[in-house]
Amino acid sequence: MSNSLPHDQFLDASGLECPMPLLKTKMALKALAPAQVLYVLATDAGSWRDIRKYVDLSSHELLDAKVVDDAYQFWIRKGV
Known part of the structure; x- marks a missing residue:
């Protein structure tokens, strides 16, 4: 897997089904x-849209997808 952009935190939502990738993304951003x-x-294909x-x-x-x-x-990138 190419992780071409620098990042501060990695969230591996592989294998999770909708709506878990989105919920975990929201929780990670909050932190x-x-x-x-x-x-x-x-x-999960739904995460591309969600x-x-x-x-x-x-x-x-x-920044990229x-x-x-x-x-x-x-x-x-987390907003304010």
């Missing part, structure tokens, strides 16, 4: 300081 970056790895939609509706910033070998990767 970070503003401007820190969370790298999320998920395998996590991106959540970030769009929040103060967080999606990729699909590699049936895995979904997200780099999210």
Whole structure:
């Protein structure tokens, strides 16, 4: 798995089914300081839509998102 962007925390949500990847992403972001970056790895196809939609509706910033070998990767900078 390529984790090409620097990040402060890694969340492995592999094998979890909807809505767990999104819920764990929200909890992990809550624990970070503003401007820190969370790298999320998920395998549930719904997370591609759910996590991106959540970030769009929040103060967080999606730095990058990729699909590699049936895995979904997200780099999210925590907003204020």
